[in-house]
Amino acid sequence: MSNDTFSERRTYPKGLKGIIANESALSDVRGEEGRLLYLGYDIDDLVEMCCFEEVVYLLLNKRLPNRDELEGIKNRLRSDRDLPQPVLDFFKTATKSARPMSALRTAVSMLGMYDDRTKDPGQLKEIGLSLIAKVPVMVAYYYRLCQGLDLPPVREDLSESEHFLWLLKGEEPNPDEAHILDVAYILHADHGMNASTFAARVCIATLSDMYSAITAAIGTLKGPLHGGANEGVIEMLKEIGTEDGVDSYIEDKLSRKEKIMGMGHRVYRVLDPRAPHLRRMAIRLSSKIGEPKWIRMSERIAKLVRERKGLNANVDFYSATVYYSIGIPTRLFTAIFSIARCSGWVAQVLEQMEDNTLYRPLTLYTGPKDRIPVPTIDMR
Ligand SMILES: CC(=O)SCCNC(=O)CCNC(=O)[C@H](O)C(C)(C)COP(=O)(O)OP(=O)(O)OC[C@H]1O[C@@H](n2cnc3c(N)ncnc32)[C@H](O)[C@@H]1OP(=O)(O)O
Numbered sequence: 001m002s003n004d005t006f007s008e009r010r011t012y013p014k015g016l017k018g019i020i021a022n023e024s025a026l027s028d029v030r031g032e033e034g035r036l037l038y039l040g041y042d043i044d045d046l047v048e049m050c051c052f053e054e055v056v057y058l059l060l061n062k063r064l065p066n067r068d069e070l071e072g073i074k075n076r077l078r079s080d081r082d083l084p085q086p087v088l089d090f091f092k093t094a095t096k097s098a099r100p101m102s103a104l105r106t107a108v109s110m111l112g113m114y115d116d117r118t119k120d121p122g123q124l125k126e127i128g129l130s131l132i133a134k135v136p137v138m139v140a141y142y143y144r145l146c147q148g149l150d151l152p153p154v155r156e157d158l159s160e161s162e163h164f165l166w167l168l169k170g171e172e173p174n175p176d177e178a179h180i181l182d183v184a185y186i187l188h189a190d191h192g193m194n195a196s197t198f199a200a201r202v203c204i205a206t207l208s209d210m211y212s213a214i215t216a217a218i219g220t221l222k223g224p225l226h227g228g229a230n231e232g233v234i235e236m237l238k239e240i241g242t243e244d245g246v247d248s249y250i251e252d253k254l255s256r257k258e259k260i261m262g263m264g265h266r267v268y269r270v271l272d273p274r275a276p277h278l279r280r281m282a283i284r285l286s287s288k289i290g291e292p293k294w295i296r297m298s299e300r301i302a303k304l305v306r307e308r309k310g311l312n313a314n315v316d317f318y319s320a321t322v323y324y325s326i327g328i329p330t331r332l333f334t335a336i337f338s339i340a341r342c343s344g345w346v347a348q349v350l351e352q353m354e355d356n357t358l359y360r361p362l363t364l365y366t367g368p369k370d371r372i373p374v375p376t377i378d379m380r
């Protein structure tokens with residue numbers, strides 16, 4: 001290896017760590033301070049004062065709605081919940097063993113095949129709104145079909161969080177559970193240049209289409225180093241089983257240099273500002289349902305990993321206990337994340353197209369150089 005290549009290799013930021021890839025006015029992720037703001041509004045205030053639909057409007061329009069505009073976006077989303085028959089047929093015939101994120105990824109891609117609006121770049125926002133409305137329906141319907149359950153009809157009288165609970169459980173939504181889900185949706189809506197949002201922006205920057213961008217984002221969120229970690233957390237808690245088992249489990253994992261799901265973050269050097277909200281809800285809910293074991297185990301894990309590795313809980317750590325406590329099946333945790341994040345993905349895709357440039361970084365070539373092929377067969 002030449003000296004030049006060696007010095008480049010030592011300095012280039014692997015995984016684009018610390019690199020600014022674009023400009024965005026959407027979410028302000030303050031890694032050193034541990035703050036998250038959407039368009040200048042702190043998430044601490046948004047969860048107190050706004051509903052998810054207001055945050056969707058905020059992300060898509062870069063300002064909060066007035067009363068009529070809020071009604072407008074609520075109605076827009078509520079009127080676009082029906083799924084085309086081919087997507088329903090796909091869910092009915094699809095293998096029931098596929099992860100919900102795989103089914104969702106394929107269904108979003110399929111939706112794109114039945115929407116002629118993809119030919120018109122002026123329809124990008126309308127398609128984005130359709131996706132925000134339909135993704136929750138797809139998640140709930142696929143789950144119910146997997147369980148051999150009937151499909152409750154879509155309704156127009158319920159908010160986004162209420163409607164998802166209605167479809168999932170097939171009963172009138174509990175207002176407390178709907179509020180908790182609404183807060184979780186707000187906390188998960190957008191987060192700067194995270195991997196799935198980056199995937200969506202890379203895709204749309206080629207002038208592809210909204211369905212392709214959201215399909216890429218879903219496939220990226222699915223991984224356990226990103227949104228998939230929330231399912232990993234509950235699997236870990238179940239595997240540990242009892243509070244007494246926590247210390248040895250964590251020590252074992254760390255000694256094998258394995259990752260503890262829900263801990264650590266690429267940008268936050270302090271506690272993820274979404275975690276305290278989810279932690280408070282997890283504490284309240286765990287005692288309400290009479291299962292304090294999960295939160296006690298989580299608290300012990302968080303303390304140990306903080307002491308041993310200096311790492312803090314991220315958004316996926318306590319959301320797992322919150323979802324579990326409101327009766328959301330473990331298999332759906334990452335899909336719930338997609339429902340909320342779809343709003344951020346759509347907003348980021350629209351923003352990318354306001355001032356588009358193709359993403360095309362370089363790679364540091366490390367393969368063999370200047371070789372001459374030796375023909376395998378005689379060409380004469
Ligand atoms: C919504 C989200 O996407 S939030 C993130 C969800 N993902 C998870 O919870 C999975 C677990 N966490 C992780 O894998 C990582 O913390 C990531 C991927 C989130 C961030 O990773 P990076 O910024 O690349 O940190 P990196 O992987 O370089 O880790 C730095 C050091 O901390 C360690 N580390 C980081 N996270 C963890 C963890 N969760 N458990 C144990 N060790 C960890 C690494 O092993 C590494 O140690 P070393 O220096 O001794 O080799």
Ligand SMILES: O=C([O-])CC(=O)C(=O)O
Pocket residue numbers: 190191192193194195266267314315
């Ligand atoms: O920003 C990230 O890298 C991951 C994250 O927390 C998110 O997407 O919410």
